[in-house]
Amino acid sequence: MDETTFAVLGTGGIGRRALEVSQHKDGVTPVAACDRNGVAVDFDGLDVDELLAATEGNIDSGPNDDDVAADGGAATGDGSTTTDDGETTVDSSGVKQHGEQRGVVASAQARPSDDPIQDVIDAGDGIDAVLLALPNYEHDFIPRTADRFVEGGYSGVLIDVLKRSRVIDMLEDRSDDLEAAGITFICGAGATPGFLTGAAALAAQSFVEVESVDIWWGVGLKSGYEDNRGTVREDIAHLPEYDLETARELSDEEIEEIVDDHDGVIEFEDMEHADDVLLERAGICDAADVTVGGILDVRSDEKPTTTTVSVTGTTFDGERATNTFELGDETSMEANVNGPALGYLKAGVRRNRAGEYGVFGPAELMPGF
Secondary structure, three states, X not given: XXXXXXXXXXXXXXXXXXXXXXXXXXXXXXXXXXXXOEEEEOOOOOOHHHHXXXXXXXXXXXXXXXXXXXXXXXXXXXXXXXXXXXXEOOOOOOOOOOOOOOHHHHOOOEEEOOOHHHHHHHOHHHOOEEEEOOOOOOOOHHHHXXXXXXXXXXXXXXXXXXXXXXXXXXXXXXHHHHHHHOOEEEOOOEOOOEHHHHHHHHHHHHOOEEEEEEEEEEEEOOXXXXXXXXXXXXXXXXXXXXXXXXXXXXXXXXHHHHHHHOOOEEEEOOOOOOXXXXXXXXXXXXXXXXXXXXXXXXXXXXXOOOOEEEEEEEOOOOOEEEEEEEOOOOOOHHHHHHHHHHHHHHHHHHHHHOOOOEEEOOOOOOOOO
């Protein structure tokens, strides 16, 4: 396969790890990265080590679009505020920054931008694929971003690691426009949904009828809430008392109280994960037959439970059985999300170069290695 160039929209945890993992993947070269206020583009390949070092602890991404900060400070566009002495604070969006050069702009390779997404679109002729590493935004953010790439004349691959079922329908509504633009969009291509969804599709091949798909995950965050604010906040949105909107309004102190109330270990049941609709669109089973849950341990580097996918069904000769796929407890969340994301990115480029456009799910194609 020819070399694949890609861009990363968002340099929070997922975006940063995607850049890092790409250094260990054959045939993929990161050529662009952006956050809300800056962009770096180098068609010869970004200096990933320099970019990551420059932005460590200085991430510039978040869901707040306010033009003026509540306390009168100048809004950074990422949910934090810049005070008169140039210091930058962290607000309820969980964004970490410091100093005048926030996020990507702190890198020698980058420049400030009033519209970094448009800058990536404008550079699209040199970018085979774009990873939308922005799972914590409002539900329609990724679909609206896809609209921008269509309107900007981009023709290539878009890939996300979104987790919400309702977003799939929004992307399906855009399928014709994406196909007409020559865009191959792969949605939900991380871990779950992602390659665990694909594993369920493979496990289902033993059966003529699938009764149920149960996905159960375990994540240990050894660095705690402080370094995983976006991930923890998004997971809390799956608790019965919250949704994505109310979770976004929680302060850091309120989230830490929730973590304390659960002694650092939070269990989730019947999560709204896109695995259900992605398996249904692949013809594996009805969405109602899919359940997703898991355990998040914010205070330990060990997984609180083994991640498994169990598919129960009936074989052609009338036998009922369960096929189970299990992840090694030693594999990290970053490895299980970003490795598959780049694998699906490579698969998407193959499809795109073969003239296959539109919306695809992870149960419909195998990721490249």
